Amino acid sequence: MALHVTSEQRLDDGVLERRFDLGEIPGILWTPASASASAPVPLILLGHPPLGLSRMYPRLAGRARQAAAHGFAAATIELPGSGDRPRWPAIEQARADLRRTMQAGEPVGDETVDALILPLVERSVPEWRSALDALLALPGIGGPVGYSGGVISLGIRLAVTEPRIAAAGLFAGSLVPRAVFEEARQVTVPLHVLLQWDDEGNDRQAALDLFDAFGSKDKSLHAHMGGHTGVPGSAGEDAVQFFARHLK
Amino acid sequence: MALHVTSEQRLDDGVLERRFDLGEIPGILWTPASASASAPVPLILLGHPPLGLSRMYPRLAGRARQAAAHGFAAATIELPGSGDRPRWPAIEQARADLRRTMQAGEPVGDETVDALILPLVERSVPEWRSALDALLALPGIGGPVGYSGGVISLGIRLAVTEPRIAAAGLFAGSLVPRAVFEEARQVTVPLHVLLQWDDEGNDRQAALDLFDAFGSKDKSLHAHMGGHTGVPGSAGEDAVQFFARHLK
Numbered sequence: 001m002a003l004h005v006t007s008e009q010r011l012d013d014g015v016l017e018r019r020f021d022l023g024e025i026p027g028i029l030w031t032p033a034s035a036s037a038s039a040p041v042p043l044i045l046l047g048h049p050p051l052g053l054s055r056m057y058p059r060l061a062g063r064a065r066q067a068a069a070h071g072f073a074a075a076t077i078e079l080p081g082s083g084d085r086p087r088w089p090a091i092e093q094a095r096a097d098l099r100r101t102m103q104a105g106e107p108v109g110d111e112t113v114d115a116l117i118l119p120l121v122e123r124s125v126p127e128w129r130s131a132l133d134a135l136l137a138l139p140g141i142g143g144p145v146g147y148s149g150g151v152i153s154l155g156i157r158l159a160v161t162e163p164r165i166a167a168a169g170l171f172a173g174s175l176v177p178r179a180v181f182e183e184a185r186q187v188t189v190p191l192h193v194l195l196q197w198d199d200e201g202n203d204r205q206a207a208l209d210l211f212d213a214f215g216s217k218d219k220s221l222h223a224h225m226g227g228h229t230g231v232p233g234s235a236g237e238d239a240v241q242f243f244a245r246h247l248k
Numbered sequence: 249m250a251l252h253v254t255s256e257q258r259l260d261d262g263v264l265e266r267r268f269d270l271g272e273i274p275g276i277l278w279t280p281a282s283a284s285a286s287a288p289v290p291l292i293l294l295g296h297p298p299l300g301l302s303r304m305y306p307r308l309a310g311r312a313r314q315a316a317a318h319g320f321a322a323a324t325i326e327l328p329g330s331g332d333r334p335r336w337p338a339i340e341q342a343r344a345d346l347r348r349t350m351q352a353g354e355p356v357g358d359e360t361v362d363a364l365i366l367p368l369v370e371r372s373v374p375e376w377r378s379a380l381d382a383l384l385a386l387p388g389i390g391g392p393v394g395y396s397g398g399v400i401s402l403g404i405r406l407a408v409t410e411p412r413i414a415a416a417g418l419f420a421g422s423l424v425p426r427a428v429f430e431e432a433r434q435v436t437v438p439l440h441v442l443l444q445w446d447d448e449g450n451d452r453q454a455a456l457d458l459f460d461a462f463g464s465k466d467k468s469l470h471a472h473m474g475g476h477t478g479v480p481g482s483a484g485e486d487a488v489q490f491f492a493r494h495l496k
Contacts, residue, residue: 217473220480221469224468234489241482
């Protein structure tokens with residue numbers, strides 16, 4: 001699938017931000033000022049929660065600029081059913097079920113998690129792989145490739161199925177289908193895992209169990225105080241340092 | 249108590265290494281080439297296990313040079329009963345008891361931990377505070393002060409009782425007396441806690457419980473793969489970055 005750039009702007013730190021369409025899927029690519037056809041830079045795929053690219057833009061652009069400061073390109077695409085993409089009633093239904101369960105303070109059952117996460121992972125993984133094909137074909141973008149953040153089940157499936165991903169920075173969550181938890185044992189790339197110690201939406205012990213299950217010999221867990229959105233700025237810098245050690 | 253420098257040498261990276269005696273207690277001070285009476289640098293106290301300074305020297309010097317590269321002085325003193333200091337039969341007995349218990353695969357009881365750790369903490373804390381008095385009186389050494397690594401119970405007691413300590417990097421252990429565990433709730437300085445995920449000498453769950461108990465609002469846990477001595481080099485760099493954020 002071809003990637004069509006729809007707009008581009010130069011940010012104040014010299015980073016080039018390009019909006020693109022990959023078929024029907026919108027995306028954004030950021031490249032450091034230093035990137036050129038003769039000096040291609042490694043790429044970090046930026047994962048995000050399914051809240052729509054425009055809502056996530058400030059945080060994504062911040063992460064991309066941090067990555068660019070260390071010489072990385074960064075890119076992301078819209079998730080199915082989010083943002084300007086067609087609505088996906090089954091996922092909306094599953095999300096409403098999850099919200100109701102959590103608000104009632106009831107335990108979240110396997111069926112609820114499977115209904116929400118499995119279709120999202122199954123549809124997203126081929127899209128992110130197509131995006132990778134198209135991005136790596138651009139002048140100035142080279143390997144190796146890292147995956148960072150977002151829906152952890154998508155990160156796990158990508159790390160297992162996409163051999164071009166050489167390292168992953170994941171955000172520990174507990175809404176992981178049993179089938180994906182088992183796949184975590186097959187992950188072998190270096191991992192840098194963030195955990196929010198008092199995450200209101202994720203169970204701490206389940207997140208620790210998932211970290212324990214990863215098959216990677218080189219994995220580390222970085223837990224910070226606070227809720228889901230309370231990740232300190234220094235944690236982002238540590239994550240970029242992780243990629244700098246493994247993608248260069 | 250006065251500090252007497254007994255020898256000094258300039259290391260290849262310009263760091264000045266001074267051996268000293270504080271009364272009967274040997275110690276080592278490292279200062280970056282940049283330190284001077286008119287430009288005093290912050291100080292990091294380097295904790296270590298009770299194996300003797302000469303055995304620990306390579307690792308301590310490595311940590312000190314890493315700290316000096318970021319503009320910190322670093323210092324340490326010999327623990328009571330270790331190295332060239334007079335033997336301490338009660339502690340040796342307690343250590344032999346612990347070793348026997350662990351080799352037999354039996355659970356380590358509170359009494360064993362108390363017998364080993366409490367006397368060490370009670371004798372060491374006033375010594376480290378005296379060392380701090382003497383070190384901060386030297387030209388070129390200023391505050392604020394950080395404490396890093398070593399016997400975690402000593403770090404906890406120091407963080408609670410010594411107001412000049414502004415941040416601490418601790419190595420999570422499970423051999424923590426119940427009384428010291430309770431003191432952990434009173435720790436309020438920023439904390440950077442390292443945990444070895446498969447530490448053969450420490451119980452993981454007990455270490456996670458201790459991390460949870462710390463009263464500090466700003467605390468983070470960094471878990472790496474491997475056994476007790478398998479801390480990766482990148483973890484040391486992350487710890488120095490933590491001190492750079494909090495001691496400058």
